[in-house]
Amino acid sequence: MATISQIQGSGLGLKRELIPQIQSLYGQQPLANINFVEIAPENWISAGSKATKQLDWIVERYPVVCHGLCLSLGGLSPLNVAFLQQVKTFLHQYQIPIYTEHLSYCTDGFKGEQGYLYDLLPIPFTEEAVHYVAQRIRQTQDILGQRIGVENASFYVAAPISEMSELEFINAVITEADCLLHLDINNIYVNSVNFGFDPHAFLHGIPGDRIIYSHMAGHYEQTPNLLVDTHGENVIDPVWALLEDAYQLFGTFPTLLERDNNIPPLLEIMHEINKIAAYQDKVERRFIASEQLAAMD
Amino acid sequence: MTTELPGFQRYQLAFTARLRDPHNQPSLAGVSGKRMAVYEEIVFNNLFESVSACFPVASKVLGKRKWLKLNQAFIRDYSASSPLFRKIPEQFLQFLNNTDPELQALLPPYLNSLCHYEWIELFVASSPDSAKPNDIEPEGDLGNSKPVFAPTMQLLNYDYAVHKISPQHKPKQPESTQLLVFLSADDQVKFIQLNPVTYRLISLLQNAPLTSIQALTLVAKELQHPQPESIIEFGLSILEDLQSQGVIIGTHY
Numbered sequence: 001m002a003t004i005s006q007i008q009g010s011g012l013g014l015k016r017e018l019i020p021q022i023q024s025l026y027g028q029q030p031l032a033n034i035n036f037v038e039i040a041p042e043n044w045i046s047a048g049s050k051a052t053k054q055l056d057w058i059v060e061r062y063p064v065v066c067h068g069l070c071l072s073l074g075g076l077s078p079l080n081v082a083f084l085q086q087v088k089t090f091l092h093q094y095q096i097p098i099y100t101e102h103l104s105y106c107t108d109g110f111k112g113e114q115g116y117l118y119d120l121l122p123i124p125f126t127e128e129a130v131h132y133v134a135q136r137i138r139q140t141q142d143i144l145g146q147r148i149g150v151e152n153a154s155f156y157v158a159a160p161i162s163e164m165s166e167l168e169f170i171n172a173v174i175t176e177a178d179c180l181l182h183l184d185i186n187n188i189y190v191n192s193v194n195f196g197f198d199p200h201a202f203l204h205g206i207p208g209d210r211i212i213y214s215h216m217a218g219h220y221e222q223t224p225n226l227l228v229d230t231h232g233e234n235v236i237d238p239v240w241a242l243l244e245d246a247y248q249l250f251g252t253f254p255t256l257l258e259r260d261n262n263i264p265p266l267l268e269i270m271h272e273i274n275k276i277a278a279y280q281d282k283v284e285r286r287f288i289a290s291e292q293l294a295a296m297d
Numbered sequence: 298m299t300t301e302l303p304g305f306q307r308y309q310l311a312f313t314a315r316l317r318d319p320h321n322q323p324s325l326a327g328v329s330g331k332r333m334a335v336y337e338e339i340v341f342n343n344l345f346e347s348v349s350a351c352f353p354v355a356s357k358v359l360g361k362r363k364w365l366k367l368n369q370a371f372i373r374d375y376s377a378s379s380p381l382f383r384k385i386p387e388q389f390l391q392f393l394n395n396t397d398p399e400l401q402a403l404l405p406p407y408l409n410s411l412c413h414y415e416w417i418e419l420f421v422a423s424s425p426d427s428a429k430p431n432d433i434e435p436e437g438d439l440g441n442s443k444p445v446f447a448p449t450m451q452l453l454n455y456d457y458a459v460h461k462i463s464p465q466h467k468p469k470q471p472e473s474t475q476l477l478v479f480l481s482a483d484d485q486v487k488f489i490q491l492n493p494v495t496y497r498l499i500s501l502l503q504n505a506p507l508t509s510i511q512a513l514t515l516v517a518k519e520l521q522h523p524q525p526e527s528i529i530e531f532g533l534s535i536l537e538d539l540q541s542q543g544v545i546i547g548t549h550y
Contacts, residue, residue: 042381048423049483070380076306076313108313113376117316118347118385119340124305132303148336161308162326228335285543 002036002063004097007213009035010276012269013067013231016043019054021266026061031251032268033277036063038256041087041099042070044172046158051288055094065183065213066091070116071140073150074123077114079185086145093146093261098212100149100182101140103133103170124159125169134176143180149182150174150214154190154219154229166191166204169219174210181210183253185246186217187238190227197244208250216276235272239281247283255280304378316340318373344372344385347476351386352415355408357464363403370400386416399460407457407468411427414459416484417451421478424449439536439546440510440529443503444545449480452491460488481543487512494520494528510535 003082012018025031037058053102058064058242068087071080091099104120123129141147150169164172175179183206218233235257243255255276259269302310303544308325315322319337324330345368349356356364375392378384393409433445453476456467460476475496477489491499494516500514517525539545 022408043383045381046423046425047383048484049425049480050422069382072380074309076309080380105309108310109375110313110317113378114380115313116377116380117313117340117372118343118377118382119310119336121309121316124308126305128303129305132305155311157328157332160307160325161304163358202385222335224334226335228339259354 001273002085002095002097006063007065007150007254009033009254009280010088010273011065011254012034012273013038013215013256013260013262015263016051016054016059016267018266018269019058021055024158025266030267033118033270033273034062034258036065037066038067038258038286040069041066041090042068043093045086045090046212051074051267058110059094064094066096066098066100067151068099068101070106070118070122071101072105072107072114072116073101073103073136073140075107075109075131076105077109078109078138079136080114080140081143085254088106088144095280099144099146099152101179102211103150103173104153104155120153120155120159122155122159122208123169124155125162125164125166128162130169130172130176134173137177137179139175141177142230147178147180149180150177151182151215152186152187152191152225154184154187154194156194156226158195166195167202171207174207179210180212182208183211183246184217185214185243185255186214186219186235187237189231189236190219190229193225193227198227199238199273200245202248203242203249208246211250212251212257213254214243214246215258216255216272230261231258235275240275243276244283247279248286251287252280252283311511312336312384315349316372318369320369341372344368347382349387351389351419354415355412358405358411358462358467358546361407361458367400367404370396383419386419390416405467407462407471409458410455410457411462413458414453416489417453417478418537420452421480421486433547433549435547439540439545439548440533441508442529442543442548443506443508445547445549446499446503447479447544447546450544451478452476452496452503453478454496460490477544478533487494487542489539489542494532498532498535509533533538 010033014036091137105123106117106119106121108115123133137150188199188202192202216235217231218235219232220228220230221239222228257269257272257276310387311325315325324333348368354358371389371392375388377388379388390412393412404525455474456471458472458474462468474494475491477491479487481487498512498516501507510529513529514525517528523529536545
């Protein structure tokens with residue numbers, strides 16, 4: 001049971017295999033920096049009685065946010081309204097205040113059905129695509145009765161038909177849809193390597209006032225100029241530097257660690273969550289110090 | 298029809314066509330094949346892993362090469378309609394049940410039954426936590442009332458002994474097989490093999506407004522059994538056993 005104001009500080013992307021460790025260490029100092037957890041509704045909707053019991057346990061103890069995988073905001077098939085209604089019921093049932101989705105697509109309308117491909121595919125950055133995606137975000141927000149956040153996705157193929165940069169596309173969609181930004185710091189870095197741009201300059205161009213919360217994660221280096229967003233490695237230094245830069249630019253915002261593959265023991269994951277908390281602390285203290293300095297003038 | 302689509306959607310269609318069938322669909326103009334291969338691999342591997350995890354026996358029985366080809370056909374030909382990853386195996390089953398005769402001819406005749414048997418475990422494990430009906434008597438008179446079965450119970454009737462299939466034991470001929478599967482009170486999926494009479498008894502009790510003794514009398518009649526009492530006695534002891542295992546959760550009224 002949570003409200004938006006309770007989503008704060010550092011958090012964890014919840015994986016089912018981590019739940020037994022969370023249960024045995026709950027309330028103890030090593031887990032102190034898990035202030036909220038994130039779940040994918042696709043993994044918990046009608047997942048059976050064992051999963052329901054686990055989710056009940058989590059929701060009673062942690063503020064929860066939802067980060068969807070398969071809404072297919074840029075998809076070719078009509079928005080899956082029946083599924084969205086299930087998400088709405090789920091959000092209400094567990095009092096989950098935030099729902100975000102990816103700025104990508106996973107359906108192609110094959111044979112007149114949805115045609116799910118279950119992956120995050122890149123939307124070409126065109127004017128028409130901006131209007132199309134923004135309209136679907138608005139439709140989603142109308143059905144849910146709340147604003148959603150959209151996440152900047154990682155990708156590997158640049159569409160030759162794109163008419164604008166990723167940054168322009170994100171800004172245009174967010175403005176037209178009047179939605180929030182779910183900022184993925186690692187995705188900025190992955191794309192900056194894959195497509196050769198300056199990730200810090202990118203960060204300076206995002207609408208900071210729209211950030212609802214953010215993701216940190218590791219990736220896999222397939223070749224020096226191709227990074228794959230696996231969430232299966234530790235976060236690398238340049239991504240930590242980006243996070244610090246983002247906090248410095250926009251003030252701190254809730255941030256969680258995603259670890260979806262090659263999952264180490266929870267206490268090892270906690271090192272990175274603690275590091276997020278430490279960066280937040282550092283930047284907040286810096287702000288306070290500069291305000292005190294200003295007050296002394 | 299595709300010419301009516303905006304440019305970005307025509308591009309998306311070409312993109313996903315290539316993901317569905319990388320071996321036959323053209324590569325995209327102006328797109329690096331190496332980069333495209335990243336998507337071709339992750340989309341295929343993701344689905345392949347979800348499907349393979351649910352069908353460990355079927356995949357081994359079929360062998361690596363055929364299993365791979367079958368999964369490639371699944372992605373190429375099937376349009377998945379559920380956004381839930383958990384339902385990928387169920388969609389694979391639907392694909393199997395609707396494959397074209399040409400592909401079907403390459404597959405063993407027991408494959409669909411085997412896959413159904415492997416999938417039902419996942420299905421029962423993710424059944425909702427259905428509340429017990431209010432109007433049941435946990436310790437009621439089994440013989441003179443209608444037993445209530447666990448809401449997760451599924452009765453299964455296969456043409457092959459699916460539970461015995463392995464790479465070392467591939468059935469050469471059909472063998473009518475009846476099973477019951479349910480989720481126990483401690484959330485474990487349990488299978489019980491049934492004889493045809495018990496299978497018939499449970500189907501009757503599920504579908505007709507009969508008490509156990511009435512259903513057993515009917516079964517004895519269907520069997521033209523000379524001593525219906527022995528069938529009733531035998532049947533009641535089986536129902537008691539099912540009650541002790543948690544398949545029967547009580548009786549009506």
